[in-house]
Amino acid sequence: MKVTILGAGAIAGAHADAIRGLAAHGGPDGVELTHVVDVDARRAAAFAAEHGVPHHGTDLQALLDAGLVDAVHICTPPSVHLDAALAALRAGAHVVVEKPAVLSLAEADALAAAERQAIDAGLPGRFTQIVQHRFGAGIQRLRRLLDDGTLGPAYVAQCDTLWFRTPEYFEVPWRGRFDTEGGGTTMGHGIHQFDLLLAVLGPWTEVRAMAGRLARRTDTEDVSTALVRFASGTMTTITNSAISPRQTSRLRFDTEAATVELEHLYGYDDASWTVTPVAGREDVAEVWAADVALTRDGGASGHLAQLVPTYRALAEGRTPPVTVADTRATLELAAAIYRSAFTDATVRAGEIVEGDPFHASMAGTGTPWPPVR
Numbered sequence: 001m002k003v004t005i006l007g008a009g010a011i012a013g014a015h016a017d018a019i020r021g022l023a024a025h026g027g028p029d030g031v032e033l034t035h036v037v038d039v040d041a042r043r044a045a046a047f048a049a050e051h052g053v054p055h056h057g058t059d060l061q062a063l064l065d066a067g068l069v070d071a072v073h074i075c076t077p078p079s080v081h082l083d084a085a086l087a088a089l090r091a092g093a094h095v096v097v098e099k100p101a102v103l104s105l106a107e108a109d110a111l112a113a114a115e116r117q118a119i120d121a122g123l124p125g126r127f128t129q130i131v132q133h134r135f136g137a138g139i140q141r142l143r144r145l146l147d148d149g150t151l152g153p154a155y156v157a158q159c160d161t162l163w164f165r166t167p168e169y170f171e172v173p174w175r176g177r178f179d180t181e182g183g184g185t186t187m188g189h190g191i192h193q194f195d196l197l198l199a200v201l202g203p204w205t206e207v208r209a210m211a212g213r214l215a216r217r218t219d220t221e222d223v224s225t226a227l228v229r230f231a232s233g234t235m236t237t238i239t240n241s242a243i244s245p246r247q248t249s250r251l252r253f254d255t256e257a258a259t260v261e262l263e264h265l266y267g268y269d270d271a272s273w274t275v276t277p278v279a280g281r282e283d284v285a286e287v288w289a290a291d292v293a294l295t296r297d298g299g300a301s302g303h304l305a306q307l308v309p310t311y312r313a314l315a316e317g318r319t320p321p322v323t324v325a326d327t328r329a330t331l332e333l334a335a336a337i338y339r340s341a342f343t344d345a346t347v348r349a350g351e352i353v354e355g356d357p358f359h360a361s362m363a364g365t366g367t368p369w370p371p372v373r
């Protein structure tokens with residue numbers, strides 16, 4: 001399978017390393033990183049030299065037309081993702097796109113329609129998105145213990161992405177703008193953690209949120225907070241921040257049998273989890289520990305952990321584990337946070353439909369603060 005990386009910037013190296021590591025970690029043989037493409041020819045050339053990629057260039061479409069791409073990893077700024085994904089799907093190539101996959105629910109719907117058309121036309125290409133934290137052993141263990149009833153129902157959850165980004169971070173031209181980044185710290189940072197919340201708790205029903213631009217010179221928010229009720233009844237809080245000096249990424253689930261906590265920054269392993277059972281349910285901690293003892297590679301999350309099952313599925317003609325519907329569900333929660341924050345109203349699941357300004361853009365009816373540019 002011939003793989004091209006599109007966009008040779010900061011995150012592309014994680015893709016190159018993971019593609020290289022596939023076969024040694026249980027992925028299929030024969031997945032080969034053949035090309036790197038960037039609008040900036042020098043960046044493509046430097047990346048190719050650093051990562052030993054045989055070919056580099058500036059024109060993805062030419063490679064697709066020549067039949068040289070079986071899968072493309074889209075690592076460009078978010079505003080480029082949709083067009084690149086549509087071009088790849090039309091050419092029959094698989095799409096592995098970085099978060100946020102696209103800028104809006106309208107774009108997610110266009111993506112879903114394109115994948116459906118490709119499938120109907122008998123083309124092999126499938127869509128998937130990088131959400132690497134869904135693939136650490138701890139999240140999968142937590143899901144299993146909730147699904148089989150060991151933990152009992154989840155009553156309360158907290159989901160915090162408290163990160164720190166300097167003013168210089170936002171000087172990159174595509175950052176800090178709704179039209180190029182999709183949103184601020186909610187879309188750019190918190191999305192990792194609340195995607196996990198959705199992966200564990202399933203569908204949400206209502207959101208009340210606030211957003212602020214407190215400290216950075218951006219059009220987008222640098223803080224958002226939300227109260228979210230899930231269909232299961234679980235009540236949760238979400239905090240997303242780009243201006244928190246002691247950085248952490250944190251999830252906490254209070255279930256009937258135990259409090260289960262994850263604390264990490266940009267990736268976790270089994271040591272990042274704490275399980276505190278209620279009196280009389282020490283069996284939960286024992287079940288957790290027994291599973292940890294059986295887990296290979298320390299249970300690390302990351303691009304490799306996601307790409308192994310993804311490429312196994314692609315090689316066998318199966319749907320990859322993260323689908324366009326998963327992508328849309330996470331973007332719908334982001335859109336609901338923006339709509340609730342910017343319109344001062346409760347937002348219910350399924351309410352943001354075509355014709356709603358928050359369907360077309362996360363900025364929706366506009367921010368409560370003036371744009372800086």
Ligand SMILES: NC(=O)c1ccc[n+]([C@@H]2O[C@H](COP(=O)([O-])OP(=O)(O)OC[C@H]3O[C@@H](n4cnc5c(N)ncnc54)[C@H](O)[C@@H]3O)[C@@H](O)[C@H]2O)c1
Pocket residue numbers: 006007008009010011012037038039040043075076077078080098099100130132172188
């Ligand atoms: N999964 C994660 O943990 C993670 C971490 C960081 C970034 N990301 C995501 O990865 C994506 C890229 O982020 P980054 O920090 O690597 O950005 P970056 O700015 O460092 O790199 C982007 C690259 O894309 C190139 N590019 C821009 N427009 C292009 C086009 N039309 N065609 C081809 N190349 C083009 C740029 O020249 C640059 O080399 C974003 O969506 C970001 O949110 C994900």
